[in-house]
Amino acid sequence: MINTVSDMLLDLKKKEEEAIDKFQKEVVNLNHPTIIGDMYEGTAEKILNKTIFKGLDLKIVSGQIINKDRKKSAQVDCMIVEGEGNQIPNTNEWIYDISQVIAVFEVKKNLHKADLVDSYNKMLKINDIFDPVDMTENEYSLFRDSFRSAVGMEVPDHKDIDQYSVDIQMIYHTLLMETVMPLRIVFGFYGYKDMKNLREGFVSFLKENVTEDVDQAVKGFGPGSFPSLIFTRSSSLLKINGIPYKPSLDKNGFWDVYTSSNHNPLFHLLEILWTKLSYKHGISSDIFGEDLQIENLYRFLRSKATVRDGKIGWEYSYIELPDDLDLDPLYIDWEPEELSEAEHLLVAWLCREESMNTKSSMFNDLLKRYNLDENEILGSLKAKRLVYKDNNNDLRLLTDQCATVTKNGKFYAGENKDGKMEKWAVK
Structure with missing residues (x-):
């Protein structure tokens, strides 16, 4: 089912892009950035409306997110929300409490370095206004599955977590936040021409903000701050946090935190969104189909919690793409x-x-x-x-x-x- 729907969404995306291009050529060549942005945000909204399940009181809106202390996000291009919000008078914009937000989307017509940086910084503001909440039973099941996959042990009691090693403590807290926070997705139409360039663009941005000098460290560049998904054209960067891709710490404490794909990005969008919704609402995994083939992903960024001068931070290493990239199968068979x-x-x-x-x-x-x-x-x-x-x-x-x-x-x-x-x- 998921393959069928993702192919349908890709067809819809291509048709909408062609319609915009035809309008620009045959009617009028618009060059107003706000109007152009509105066209692509409208296209993203059309696509996202096809991704959500009926009967769950979900809707696609734009506007702002607010927390219990009345702190607000920047304007959000698109968000998937649950329940009733507050419409801003005389507009199509909405205000929603962050507890009602399932996913946040930053939409870019052209995703290049400056747009990537802008999107990343806007997503950080979602982290800044997030209110800690108690997990539901279903959310705890998601967290538990992710943690057990990552560490190979049962989830410790929260009060005992400081008795474990730094790497286990940090992945515990990171996966806990990943479970309850909204998905954060950068939705690009054009921009980086292929997966290699998208990977290099993100690494370049990361290098500019990550330092070995603990006194010069910049907040907001731990794995928990990375967007859940970044995509443009046919290339994606995906976070390995259990939604749905299972994390795993190696014997040295490294975690493959980010991976990449040159498969249909809307397939990955459905995977992370439907995984989030299926756990949250107890929806059968039958929505994913037989699920005996898994897409071939390319290892990208590894991360390890580390302590320097008494301060905890993250160490990163970059994995180069294989030389025989084009020879790798698109899917590989799943085996136990x-x-x-x-x-x-x-x-x-x-x-x-x-x-x-x-x-x-x-x-x-x-x-x-x-x-x-x-x-x-x-x-x-x-x-x-x-x-x-x-x-x-x-x-x-x-x-x-x-x-x-x-x-x-x-x-x-x-x-x-x-x-x-x-x-x-x-x-």
């Missing part, structure tokens, strides 16, 4: 994690019994039977984001509905609450 026989026995047990203590005779018999040590098997299962060990030495699953499958003589396991394991096994 393959297990060894010993791992399969352990995971299958946990699917039934919930926990196994590493001091138990059963666990030690398993290690002896397969000539393994504890670090070896647990390191492998943690890397696969299937099992973690709690403070009582109990092994527990990192999934909500784990399923194990034997297929062609091999063992597999994965999360099945979205039905993906079952669909894969049948296929």
